Amino acid sequence: MSDAYLALEDGRVIEARGRSPGQTRGELVFTTAYTGYEESLTDPSYEEQVLTFSYPLIGNYGVREERFESDRIHPRAAIAHEFTEEVVEWLDSEDVPAIDHIDTRDLVTSIREEGAMKCGIAVGDDVTPADAEAQLAKCKGMSEHTEIGAQVSTVEHETYRGGGEADVALIDCGAKMSIVDSLNERGADVHVLPHDTTAAEVEELDPDLLFISNGPGDPANFGDAQALVEEFVGEIPLAGICLGQQVIARALGGTTEKMDFGHRGVNQPVRDLNTGKVIMTTQNHGYTVDEPGDLNVTQVNVNDDTAEGLENAELNVITRQYHPEAHPGPHDSLGFFDDVLGMVNGTEHKLVADD
């Protein structure tokens, strides 16, 4: 155990119990997910953020690598009311500072009232409140992380075979592995490509579908992915999840904006406007599509009416703001991947023969 301080943008410095040492900073956000801490901590979309778990006990069913969504922990620090020893060992092994024995109800209420805010954290035997404040002073806003794509994306083209029924070019803006798995399970081969892949490189691959992944930070900082969408829309089917929806909307004349505190959890209600049906979804985002451009809003968040699903049937584009791949969370929306691959089967662009 060691000293620990959390300095907030609202001027407060909160004392906590230190569990994993270090000094860092990031955008302070919270998730209401009551399960799936391994998946959340390895979700690349949390890069440059400090993740607060509102659920009070984190780590109660251990740490298993097969549940990881990427090869490392992405939040810069983690906060809970209580972390188990096993999860603390994992955080410590990756040099990710962690604090607990903190009133997370109060912290979450502050974030809800004042919005996601910058914070500084100092954990160690001799740290002082001034150390946490010094970290806060150096903290950048999410939009200022202009090179965040390079921090999370693959550098090399990697192929994950699923049966050869379609070739999907997945632009890795910080992709969760479950997206690859969901496509592989449905027979598609997935080519995971760097965030700054050029149109010429995509043309050479000649995929059946261009898929823009989830990812951290401001979608405005993913200009290369946006350029690909602008290049290939109407030529091949397009799909996107979370940041992918935002990038595709921007490419098709839409706009995005920062939300106050975002949506992070595993029980966000989404209404489909065609069927009237409400499903429970997994979410992790702080930006949202404001104007959808050439896309139609097909699904909305029940709590705040923000755009959760966008489509353009003529151009063969389907996107979701939430995470249909789950991991963690409910499986209500796995059918999204069938709909996406259905666009491939329904078009003449299917290049890989079935038989």
Ligand SMILES: NC(=O)CC[C@H](N)C(=O)O
């Ligand atoms: N999970 C994601 O892809 C997050 C998208 C984007 N970084 C946001 O915060 O809105």
